[in-house]
Amino acid sequence: MIVRQSDSVPTVEWGNGTSQRFLVAADGVGYTVTNTLVRAGTKSRLEYRNHLEACYCYAGSGEVIELDGTSHPIVPGTLYALNEHDAHFLIASPHEDMHLVCVFTPALRGDEVHSLDEHVSSAY
DSSP states (O other), X not given: OOOOOGGGSOEEEOSSEEEEEEEOGGGSSSOEEEEEEEOXXXXXXXXXXXXXXXXXXXXXXXXXXXXXXXXXXXXXXXXXXXXXXXXXXXXXXXXXXXXXXXXXXXXXXXXXXXXXXXXXXXXX
């Protein structure tokens, strides 16, 4: 059994926020669970070419925008899943941080960070 407290897991500065990595590949469960903060007013162009990701918003707000311009508001209680390695923009509201619990499969190593550029998706 694995039991962890938030003050004992590594926190990674991923580019426009932080990600507490609760479970990683070395734990052997096959998926990663993170507690991710997206800083207010930030816009991140992201893509996960090697992982599928689902995110559940529990605080704050923002939106996820598909590259074709389709926008999906993100508020507490919203889950979005990148089930096709979807390239997207993740935008936090200008007035508040967005807080997400994210699950990645297969698991992350745990040290991944983004190289953010609004014209090219950051991928890992």
